[in-house]
Amino acid sequence: MSHYDPIDASARAQWENLSPWRRRLFLFLRGVAAFLLLEGIIHWAVILGIGDGPASRFEAMPMAAQAAVIWAAIIDPIAGVGLWLRAGWAIVLWLLATLTQVVLGVWAPAGMTRLMLFTLVELALVVAYAVLSIRAARESDQD
Numbered sequence: 238m239s240h241y242d243p244i245d246a247s248a249r250a251q252w253e254n255l256s257p258w259r260r261r262l263f264l265f266l267r268g269v270a271a272f273l274l275l276e277g278i279i280h281w282a283v284i285l286g287i288g289d290g291p292a293s294r295f296e297a298m299p300m301a302a303q304a305a306v307i308w309a310a311i312i313d314p315i316a317g318v319g320l321w322l323r324a325g326w327a328i329v330l331w332l333l334a335t336l337t338q339v340v341l342g343v344w345a346p347a348g349m350t351r352l353m354l355f356t357l358v359e360l361a362l363v364v365a366y367a368v369l370s371i372r373a374a375r376e377s378d379q380d
Contacts, residue, residue, distance in 0.1 A: 258373040267321060280306050312330065
């Protein structure tokens with residue numbers, strides 16, 4: 238009996254055909270996907286009041302901060318799954334979610350200090366994504 242798996246073999250062949258910068262971009266987007274999934278779980282924990290005790294932090298937040306948490310709790314896991322599956326729309330959704338978090342952070346800073354940390358990390362990830370994408374595109378142009 239053979240241990241040959243056609244799906245695994247196809248993925249391995251595709252991985253071997255990637256250029257070094259494309260591999261780095263692929264691994265980076267997998268890392269971003271994991272971060273977005275974790276961020277979504279954290280936002281859902283805030284909404285559900287996990288670890289808050291009798292008084293929920295979510296209920297005490299300003300309305301704009303509540304909207305930002307709800308938005309991130311919905312959009313981030315969707316973008317994370319899309320990035321993990323390498324869907325073309327996922328990068329656009331991730332960039333849209335990051336832009337929305339930046340706008341909400343600038344518009345309503347009261348009660349959003351915790352969210353600003355996520356926003357700053359995501360802005361750094363967007364910059365890193367831009368650099369990796371440019372490097373991968375240049376590498377493809379040289380071939």
